[in-house]
Amino acid sequence: MKVLQIRSVSIRYVVGKKEVRAVEDVSFDVQERDVVGLVGESGSGKTTLAHGIMRLLPPNAYFKNGEILLLGKNIVKMKENEVRKYRWKDYSIVFQKSMNALSPVHRVGEQMKEALLIHQPNLSDEQMMKRIRETLDLVRLPSRVIRLYPHELSGGMMQRVMIALALINNPKFVIFDEATTALDVVTQGQILDEIKKLVKDLSLTAMVITHDIGVVSEICNKVAVMYAGRLMEFGPLDKVVYEPLHPYTKALLKSHPDFLEPGEKMMGIPGNLPDLTLPMKGCAFAPRCPYAEKICFSETPKPVEVGERVVACFKVKEVERT
């Protein structure tokens, strides 16, 4: 079953007289129980896409076109008060900066209670406390956390509270937006393990947004690589990370020290992100791509299927051989 279908979605920000093409014609499907890693550098549009799916875009952003079917409903066309019925009940998101996402003046318990009350107003106090304790238990937090304020928690605990908050209404689909980025190595590893276990135990479908390919290879089974708002490559983890086809994916992996032969040097990607306020002709990566030819600058490559994955590149055949 397809939990999420993204169909040629474009999202733009209006900034003064300019329009920033943050997400441009992105399409991919997320199957039930998939954990999809959305990878890209800053400015690649991965967070915009996630916030678009959650309908949490700021007022100056709008859907240019496309549709997003989440659990069978097209959320692009939905009215805000209808979105509110489903958001946080059927799908939720874990934000990057838990310090900013939690209210500093309310106890953790109160914040969790509110999330429950909005969607299940008939619950008794007892039932609510039971559910809160259960959810905290899921993320391995002691129930004393209920009475604490966010500032009394460590970074890892706060992030766990955020995850608990996202899971409190038993959602089917959860987005983890850089959920472990600000954490220390050991804490990050622990939380990744917990996410992995939760996804399995609760049959969650999830999307993990990160710039760290290491994180993706730890918990995802599929990877979507984005660059300058466009989807470059999408497919199973083993294929995309270990046998990358798109020149951008290749270059991205070459800049990670884990993949080097002894004595080999890390390689950056020369050049800069294109200006997203200008209409783009051709492939977004062409100006930085070592394989680029004339056609790459004049036409936009359509995503083509190569085995189990989708790659948006004219030169796939040649890249494959190298």
Next chain:
Amino acid sequence: MNILEVKNLKKYFPLRKFGKKHYVRAVDGVSFTVEEKEIIGILGESGCGKSTLGLLISRLELETEGEIKFRDQKISETLRLPKDIRRRIQIILQNPYDSFDPRLTVGDSLFIPLKINQIGDSDDDRRNMILEYMEKSGLTPSKDLYRRYPHELSGGQLQRLSILRAMLLKPDFLVADECVSMLDVSVRADVINLLMDLVQSLDTSMMFITHDISLGRYVSDRILVMYLGKIVEMAPADVIMENPLHPYTRILISYSPTLIKKKTRIPIKGEVQTLLSEPKGCRFAPRCPYAQDVCYQTEPNLVEISSNHFVACHIVEKEAGS
């Protein structure tokens, strides 16, 4: 020949809590040496004291106790050092937007240190020197960038400039404190390569502070792992990665997200704590899965287990001895 000799270095930060005076033992009795041209990586989680150690060595922070010798000359006890020694020890900080004066053009920010240290024969000479280095490190068009202000440049460009700012002074010792952790992966590789090229061509010794294990290994000759202000393990980079002995190092490596092989995680309790009271025994004991009675009683010393491989752990020591 040692360029740097650190003996029993301590830095306590006073902290008032509930009216009582406490000390945060950021660096608590650290001793090591750095050889000429050596690159030593300092690895640890936040709060382990690695940045404080960097500040102490670059003489931006005064130690509480201990001795630092730079080429057999004592540089500890005071921050009033001869200009020449100041020039010889340079530091690159994490966030370049904070380490450049927003009201100076980046060119001026690079020019002033050269002028102060009378490097170059004339102002024109200095300016040409800066422009030449900017060209060499891919900061083109250099004349245009020279006149820009920090906010007009990208993080990658600015971090390259801060590397140049330090390296133009031809220092003998460079402290690089998380110098690429703010940057995107594709930019990170080039900045690291620039740093390594300059450090190697000028025969500079470097202290590379990072929390990224793969990067630490890629850059460093030798790695020093810190936990709560203490060195727990110190060995050549490849040795520590292939054969980590201290439980903390092993846990750290097992939890770091990586692309290569799946490792089995070593279970660990709790999170990094801030030490306020005088600790008894090994600082890692409360979280260590192998801790025995002795670990809570006496503090382990840093012992050379095999050639050039130092570990501070009772259990490792016992096993090696038997």
